[in-house]
Amino acid sequence: MADEYERSAEFVDLMLAPHWAGLGPPLAAALRGITDPIVDVGAGGGHGTRVIAKAAPGAEIVAVEPSMALRSILLARVGEAGELRERVTVLPEHLLAAALPSRLGAVVAMNVLGHFDPAGRQAAWKMLADRLVPGGRAVLNLQPPAEPAAVPESRFAEVRIGRRRYEGWGRAEPAGPDLITWHMTYRTYQDDRPAGELETRYDWWVLDERRLKEELGPHGLVHHRTGPAELGMYVIDRGGA
Ligand SMILES: C[S@@+](CC[C@H](N)C(=O)[O-])C[C@H]1O[C@@H](n2cnc3c(N)ncnc32)[C@H](O)[C@@H]1O
Known part of the structure; x- marks a missing residue:
């Protein structure tokens, strides 16, 4: 797996x-x-x-x-x-x-x-x-959602470490009768200027x-x-x- x-x-x-x-x-x-x-x-x-x-x-x-x-x-x-x-x-x-x-x-x-x-x-x-x-x-x-519903993009985390700030964003879409797919974006800023972006996705059974x-x-x-x-x-x- x-x-x-x-x-x-x-x-x-x-x-x-x-x-x-x-x-x-x-x-x-x-x-x-x-x-x-x-x-x-x-x-x-x-x-x-x-x-x-x-x-x-x-x-x-x-x-x-x-x-x-x-x-x-x-x-x-x-x-x-x-x-x-x-x-x-x-x-x-x-x-x-x-x-x-x-x-x-x-x-x-x-x-x-x-x-x-x-x-x-x-x-x-x-x-x-x-x-x-x-x-x-x-x-x-x-964890919500309890049914396979779309979840609009929102920022769920923001952490500052040294000169860098890390943001976690997520949105979900239905992928089956009891399944959603989460799309995650992790953004990194240095001194508040964009320094990197990573996108991932995973399935989640509701x-x-x-x-x-x-x-x-x-x-x-x-x-x-x-x-x-x-x-x-x-x-x-x-x-x-
Ligand atoms: C969102 S993380 C939560 C980590 C931790 N429980 C916490 O709350 O800080 C989900 C974790 O479940 C693990 N995981 C996924 N499928 C698993 C399975 N079948 N058996 C055990 N762990 C699994 C992942 O590798 C990941 O570490």
Whole structure:
């Protein structure tokens, strides 16, 4: 499978950082008390991995990241932090091909579910049902749009580093019944003059809360909203188990 982040990794990790100011606290709250291994699905450069490590100090962490470009950032971030080096194992496979512990305390899938097609999601829900320990849970977010609608171009990130300013722009168009294509443009300015532009695109499977519920039910799983509504975050567990 192609690495959709091969060319954009240098911008993606930088531009995800501000979002983690909002995502971190509800994720940490949702993981409190977990001591069994935690999988960080599509860990990217490891912003979430750091949150997980702090929130569940007794748990081993398996960070699954198939993009070599983003995994390089992840390994550097883990390698430089003594408290992460001891506890975080980085796996280069896709989630469904990775050798994971047989019993899991939690599975975290932040900003990643749209990379899974419906069959991939089914396999992921089955993995949760098979491997989560009693009291275990998954934490994930659903990102808009919830249906295959066009999204007009907008700037979603702006970061200044030294003399350079980096802007991330995105627009989406429908690509199938449950699929959109995101078109991303990353613009670089030096001293406010254009210094470079990179365009990428990737497919993204859309999912709304109703369908999430329908898919989880047959696996004996239920979802609960968590965190501020605008973050679209959910905890998934066996419900009352
Ligand atoms: C938008 S990034 C999110 C990174 C990180 N979770 C964060 O929020 O900072 C999506 C990540 O999912 C990864 N990914 C895509 N398909 C995957 C799969 N099948 N299994 C595991 N990770 C996957 C990508 O390589 C990428 O790192």
